[in-house]
Amino acid sequence: MANAHVQMKPDPCSFIIFGATGDLAHRLVIPALYNLAAANLLPERFCVVGIARKGMASAEMSDSLMRGLRKFATRPVDEAVAKRLFECVTAVEADPSDPASFDAMNERLERLEAARNTGGNRLFYLATPPGAFLPISKQLARTGMLAENGAWRRLVVEKPFGTDLASAKALNTALLKLVDEHQIYRIDHYLGKETVQNILVLRFANGMFEPIWNRNHIDHVQITVDEKLGVGHRGSFYDATGALRDMVPNHLFQLLSLVTMEPPARFDAHAVRTEKAEVLSAIQIQSEQEALYNSVRGQYCRGRVGDTEIEEYLKTPDVRPGSTTETYAALKLTIDNWRWAGVPFYLRTGKALAVKRTEIAIKFKQAPFAMFRDTPVDRLSQNYLVISTEPTEGIELQFNTKVPGPTINIDGVEMKFRYKDYFKAEPSTGYETLIYDCMIGDNILFQRADSVEAGWQAVQPFLDAWKNAGGRGLQPYKAGCEGPEAANALLTRDGRSWRKFG
Ligand code: BG6
Numbered sequence: 473m474a475n476a477h478v479q480m481k482p483d484p485c486s487f488i489i490f491g492a493t494g495d496l497a498h499r500l501v502i503p504a505l506y507n508l509a510a511a512n513l514l515p516e517r518f519c520v521v522g523i524a525r526k527g528m529a530s531a532e533m534s535d536s537l538m539r540g541l542r543k544f545a546t547r548p549v550d551e552a553v554a555k556r557l558f559e560c561v562t563a564v565e566a567d568p569s570d571p572a573s574f575d576a577m578n579e580r581l582e583r584l585e586a587a588r589n590t591g592g593n594r595l596f597y598l599a600t601p602p603g604a605f606l607p608i609s610k611q612l613a614r615t616g617m618l619a620e621n622g623a624w625r626r627l628v629v630e631k632p633f634g635t636d637l638a639s640a641k642a643l644n645t646a647l648l649k650l651v652d653e654h655q656i657y658r659i660d661h662y663l664g665k666e667t668v669q670n671i672l673v674l675r676f677a678n679g680m681f682e683p684i685w686n687r688n689h690i691d692h693v694q695i696t697v698d699e700k701l702g703v704g705h706r707g708s709f710y711d712a713t714g715a716l717r718d719m720v721p722n723h724l725f726q727l728l729s730l731v732t733m734e735p736p737a738r739f740d741a742h743a744v745r746t747e748k749a750e751v752l753s754a755i756q757i758q759s760e761q762e763a764l765y766n767s768v769r770g771q772y773c774r775g776r777v778g779d780t781e782i783e784e785y786l787k788t789p790d791v792r793p794g795s796t797t798e799t800y801a802a803l804k805l806t807i808d809n810w811r812w813a814g815v816p817f818y819l820r821t822g823k824a825l826a827v828k829r830t831e832i833a834i835k836f837k838q839a840p841f842a843m844f845r846d847t848p849v850d851r852l853s854q855n856y857l858v859i860s861t862e863p864t865e866g867i868e869l870q871f872n873t874k875v876p877g878p879t880i881n882i883d884g885v886e887m888k889f890r891y892k893d894y895f896k897a898e899p900s901t902g903y904e905t906l907i908y909d910c911m912i913g914d915n916i917l918f919q920r921a922d923s924v925e926a927g928w929q930a931v932q933p934f935l936d937a938w939k940n941a942g943g944r945g946l947q948p949y950k951a952g953c954e955g956p957e958a959a960n961a962l963l964t965r966d967g968r969s970w971r972k973f974g
Contacts, residue, residue: 482911484517484590486581490608491599492522498540501599504903506541509557510550513908519560519588526565533563546899568607578615592623595910602632606646613650628657628910631722636935637928644921657910658919662723664902667861671730686811694833694971695727697821702782707790715801716934719821721927725752727832728817732807741916752926754809763933768947768958770800772824775951782824782951796943799823802959803934820959824951831860833971853884856971866890
């Protein structure tokens with residue numbers, strides 16, 4: 473997240489993609505590189521190296537990536553820019569089960585670097601299934617490719633980072649034996665979203681929010697990430713993962729930590745990431761019994777989302793018969809620190825729901841009623857500050873106002889800020905800032921080992937409790953609704969309710 477006034481060109485480097493023939497590279501990484509090229513934000517001396525199976529020629533790799541760009545580009549493709557980008561694509565073979573191939577890869581990269589004068593800086597982007605992260609990193613380390621001797625070496629790792637606390641810890645420990653923390657860029661694509669980055673600006677660049685941003689004024693916080701799509705063709709991955717693992721310790725906790733962290737002393741990676749890790753580690757760790765009481769999990773049945781008929785989850789290809797994997801999760805959490813003690817945080821996320829909606833709704837405490845006791849007003853409407861990413865990017869404030877007329881009649885109104893009304897932004901993949909930051913060596917938007925582990929630690933009791941409960945407590949919900957009824961009960965028992973959409 474470089475300051476706009478000092479936006480700089482990254483150092484010369486090689487951008488080496490493992491999994492270059494896969495979906496992620498075609499759909500997001502290459503279109504994002506293209507957008508950076510179009511904005512003149514790629515290094516002057518640069519090359520893209522696609523790690524490929526045996527015998528794949530550079531021209532074949534480059535054609536395949538070009539097809540990906542044409543299909544997934546977020547803006548019209550300028551042929552001259554694309555040509556310059558794809559001219560530099562080289563296919564190189566490497567297979568972690570064949571260590572010698574990594575020695576050959578290193579030699580090939582050295583020759584390429586000499587020809588392109590990239591100075592030996594290398595960014596290794598692991599756009600691979602998570603099982604490959606460690607075997608690839610081990611080979612890169614063995615061949616000395618991760619050693620920073622006068623040139624930088626960086627490793628970009630996609631999600632999921634572990635599948636529970638133990639596996640995330642093991643992966644961190646193993647990786648940190650091979651590379652230093654400052655070389656690892658753990659991606660969470662939510663941090664590439666403008667609205668998400670804006671949370672810190674909203675809180676800390678305005679004097680008016682921070683004084684009321686605490687337990688004295690905030691009643692509770694709701695974080696909602698609802699999706700309309702079902703699981704589709706991702707049955708095998710999703711059935712082993714579920715809504716909680718897929719979304720909560722990563723995406724929802726990014727939102728949670730930005731909303732709840734203390735002000736960092738400086739706007740730099742160390743200070744910001746330290747505060748985020750600190751607040752995540754203050755989430756109260758629940759017992760399994762508490763976790764069951766404070767959560768709801770659901771699985772969708774057949775239904776309609778808009779005009780689309782969605783088949784029940786259990787009929788998704790590659791989903792195990794009788795699977796109890798949740799496609800919906802709602803949790804109640806608390807944060808044990810001075811600022812947030814006693815403030816509940818309600819989180820929910822699910823697939824095949826009525827609307828696509830990503831929002832953080834901060835509900836402020838009610839004003840005392842006394843002053844309006846003798847008026848027709850029996851209930852003041854709720855004061856919410858809503859930060860939303862989907863369906864529109866913006867911020868909304870709900871407050872009470874007097875309805876014009878001779879009596880005091882009060883109604884709730886909304887003040888809405890929408891990004892698109894103020895700023896014109898080129899459509900993007902959301903990966904541009906993240907990739908650019910990797911190249912300039914700014915890891916402010918990437919997850920550090922401690923916050924990844926703190927996230928898993930907070931969700932682990934829910935994972936354990938649900939596993940031990942098997943199918944007991946799994947709530948069916950109809951595709952196209954707002955989620956299982958029991959998710960409403962999670963709030964009504966506290967005298968609260970989920971914010972209505974719209
Ligand atoms: C991914 C999950 O990380 O995030 C998907 O694996 C989910 O299951 C996606 O659909 C949601 O991202 P977004 O940006 O559409 O909210």
